[in-house]
Amino acid sequence: MSSAVALPVATASSHPGYFLLRRLQSLTGILFGLYLCVHLLVNATLIQGRNPDVFQAQVNKIHDLPFLLMIEMSLIFAPIVVHALFGIYIMTNGRPNVGSYPHIKNWFYLLQRVSAVALLAFIFFHVGGMYGWFGEWLTFDKDRAFDSTVRHVQANPFLYLIVYPLGVIAGTFHLANGFWTAAIAWGLTVSKEAQNRWGWVCLGLFLFTTACGFTALVATFIHKKAAFAAVAGAQ
Ligand code: HEM
Numbered sequence: 612m613s614s615a616v617a618l619p620v621a622t623a624s625s626h627p628g629y630f631l632l633r634r635l636q637s638l639t640g641i642l643f644g645l646y647l648c649v650h651l652l653v654n655a656t657l658i659q660g661r662n663p664d665v666f667q668a669q670v671n672k673i674h675d676l677p678f679l680l681m682i683e684m685s686l687i688f689a690p691i692v693v694h695a696l697f698g699i700y701i702m703t704n705g706r707p708n709v710g711s712y713p714h715i716k717n718w719f720y721l722l723q724r725v726s727a728v729a730l731l732a733f734i735f736f737h738v739g740g741m742y743g744w745f746g747e748w749l750t751f752d753k754d755r756a757f758d759s760t761v762r763h764v765q766a767n768p769f770l771y772l773i774v775y776p777l778g779v780i781a782g783t784f785h786l787a788n789g790f791w792t793a794a795i796a797w798g799l800t801v802s803k804e805a806q807n808r809w810g811w812v813c814l815g816l817f818l819f820t821t822a823c824g825f826t827a828l829v830a831t832f833i834h835k836k837a838a839f840a841a842v843a844g845a846q
Pocket residue numbers: 617636637638639640641643644645647694695696698699701702723724727728730731734782785786788789790792793794796
């Protein structure tokens with residue numbers, strides 16, 4: 612990262628384990644980012660409707676994987692917990708430098724932190740809701756994947772107008788900007804030209820993943836009536 616982008620975490624960075632922890636935070640961010648791309652792509656299949664139910668077919672493929680719990684724990688759950696915990700540590704020890712360097716990269720630096728805080732709340736609600744912590748209406752049912760997902764998102768206007776649109780944008784921005792900074796951290800984009808080229812790829816990734824997220828959101832509007840009727844019929 613160029614010196615104009617971020618201020619170093621002065622006191623903490625002198626700690627011997629700090630470099631390794633920072634690399635671990637970067638690696639776990641990349642791992643979870645790759646998972647997020649797949650997750651949003653699978654969700655976008657909601658737009659294909661329920662006849663045939665392509666979304667249910669994707670969910671079945673995932674749930675048919677051997678060692679699913681182990682895969683979920685090691686490749687999804689552990690990375691995001693490590694990433695978020697160390698992310699909180701970084702945020703509470705760094706400070707935004709938008710005022711000192713009024714440059715777009717500095718705004719991205721600040722937005723990376725703003726989106727991180729939004730994601731903490733969003734991921735807690737999203738995972739908790741899907742696992743049934745907030746009542747049956749928000750719970751995901753893997754055998755009725757399509758209807759329960761539509762029911763979850765369309766449960767309340769606050770969810771489909773505010774929480775999910777903002778949650779998707781926070782996730783896709785943080786993912787794309789994170790991939791951009793990670794390439795610098797790992798020494799893959801050293802020159803300004805390389806950073807610019809990779810910036811275009813990350814912009815493409817942002818647009819594509821955001822389009823996937825919003826495609827899924829639009830699908831919940833299109834199929835709301837049928838999904839609610841199916842859920843009511845099953846009760
Ligand atoms: C959708 C979920 C998330 C994904 C895909 C993700 C991914 C990433 C990636 C790839 C990076 C770049 C790492 C680097 O520059 O080497 C990053 C940075 C960061 N993430 Fe996340 N992250 C997510 C959620 C969170 C959450 C919940 C927090 C909560 C604290 C967080 C805090 C941070 C912080 C503070 C940075 C900046 C680190 C720095 O400036 O060096 N992230 N994230």
